[in-house]
Structures are given as C-alpha cells and as structure tokens.
Amino acid sequence: MKLLVKKKAEAAQKRLKEAMSTLHYRKYSSRLERIAHIVNDNVDRLVDGVKYGGISKKSLEHAVKAIKNGRPIAKVGYPQIISGEKEKQFLEEVAIESRSGTSLTLRKARDLMENIINDSEEEGENEEKIKKTVTLKTIYAFIKRHPELKSSLPKQVDINRLAASCQKLLKPWYTELQSLHDENKYPEELIFNIDESSLRIPTSTRGVVVHPADEQAGFKKTAERMPNATLVARKAADGISLTSVVMWPSANLPKELTTLLTPSLDIWPNTKSWMNKTSFKKYALTVLVPAIIDRRKRILKESHRCLLLLDSHSSRADPTIWRQFKETEIDVFTFVHTLYTYRSRWTEAYLQY
Structure with a gap:
C-alpha cells in the first residue's frame, strides 16, 4: 500500500514537472503562477503542486482563485486588490x-x-x-x-529646528559669529558648546513609513516632553570634553547609579528630569563657569576671552547667570531658533549686563 502511494506521488511529481516545462505554461514567469494554472487546468492536483513547488497551500489556493476570477496573481499568491x-x-x-x-x-x-x-x-451609480x-x-x-517603494523607520527631527535650517536664517548667524571671532580671536581650547540630550528613545513616536525607494525616509515631529533622563554635555573646539551631568528623574540618587560617578560624570537627582531655570543656574555657577576658569588657568591663557555656544532654551533666563558670564569674560552666542533672530533674546539679555 505504501509502495503504491509512493509511486502515485512520484508519477504526479513527474507529470507536474513535464507540464511546467511545456511552452504553454512557460509563458508564466513565476513558479507559483505556473503551478496555479496547471492546477486550475486540472492537469495535476493542488496537493502535488504544494509538494513540488515548496509553496504554502494557502498561497496556491489564493492564486488558483485569482485565476478563476480573472484577476492577476501577486508574488505572494494573493489576488491584487488594486491594479x-x-x-x-x-x-x-x-x-x-x-x-x-x-x-x-x-x-x-x-x-x-x-x-x-x-x-x-462612475456617475449616476445608485446601487x-x-x-x-x-x-x-x-x-x-x-x-x-x-521595487520602486520602500518602507523604513523615519528620522526623528524636531520640527522647529527643521524650519530654522534655511539659508535665510543661518547666513546672518554665521556672519555675526565670524565677526565676533575675528574681533576676539578665541583659541580653540576656549570655545565651548553645551548640549542636552535625552537618554530615552521614545518608541511611541517611531513607526514605519512608506516612501519612494530613491528617496530618504520622511520625518516625524518629536514629542515635546516625555519621561526621560537628561544628559548635559559640554565640549571644547579642540575636542576635549569637560564634566558632564546626568539629570536623573527621581527625588534621590539611586544606589545602583553611584558607581557611575567619576570626575568626568556627575548625576543629579531631578524630579522633572529636564533642564529648568533652577537646574541650569546650578549647573552654570557650580560646574560650567568654574571649569572654564580652571581650563583657562591650566593652558596659561587667563587674559583670553572665552566663547560659549548654547541654545535659547527658557532655562537660560536668569540675570544672575548672565552677570557671571560677563564678569568672567565669557561671551555667549545662542543658536538660531525659529522664534528669534540670530541675536536672540538671550544674547540681548547678555548685552544688558
């Protein structure tokens, strides 16, 4: 009995192979399409087509159904819903x-x-x-x-920064910065930048987007605020990093984080976990300014002015900080923002003190 079943299966495979090599079925490009037409023409059974083609029964069933209904077959075997x-x-x-x-x-x-x-x-369609x-x-x-389409993860971009990235805003900003640099001739060791970055990637704002294959993925507006820790890093133009601070979202510093404390990294408990006026004032007066003064002494350039680049975040709006910057000869230049010109309100605040 088993031998008879085996012979029948072999005969079916041979019959299917011979049918696929004929000119009548070779006009169909894909294996799935050939087998579907063979099964539809009752040349061989669907079960033999599944075994011989190495395809799923469901795909072949859908392909045969598409042929019977006069519809084209998709590569995966499902009838095309749009054409x-x-x-x-x-x-x-x-x-x-x-x-x-x-x-x-x-x-x-x-x-x-x-x-x-x-x-x-169609006009006048009542049914x-x-x-x-x-x-x-x-x-x-x-x-x-x-193949002309592609799906991929989009680039996460702050919509306000994207709007500010245009020549009309950037050109005068660079011109003003160059003028300031020509006037004071800042050494690389005394040009600093402060930046804040979230330590949490928000999965809720991520998702696949569809776009033409010859173009980059689109962008999605980032969430304005979210539960996260904030890393405050500062770097000099010569590549040297100064002490960084992590603002951790808790009232007290967790014990497991104490092992991360080093001279180059400090961790501050902060219930809001993002930079505000209080935390920036503490950072500027106890970490930033002392480190800049110390560096100026160590490289024997105490008479040189310093340049500090930072953004125009609302946490900077404290007169005490700006007076300290001016007293210690730290010139502050803020980045372009869509709401302000290159001489932002914080640069104007600096000039008042």
Missing part, C-alpha cells in the same frame, strides 16, 4: 506625500489605498457598493511587489 489606473494613482500619491515632507505611515498608506479603491468614478477593506498585510505585499 490599473488606481494602482498608478496610489503610487503617485505616495510620491507626492513623501516629497511634501509628510510621514506616510503604514496605516495612512492603508487608508489612502482604501479610499482610492472605494472611490467610484450601494460593498466597501472593500485594506489590511496592513496588503500594504506589505504591495511594497514587496513594487
């Missing part, structure tokens, strides 16, 4: 959305395809249409079928 002019329209809409800077997420792409499919161009639904799986299959 012709509507398919072309969808591809054009994806390109337009991506080039306009919009984050076309998978869900937005699904809604876009669903709207295009269900949009009837109620059954609305077709599109799944995320359909979008993935569509991207797989179209």
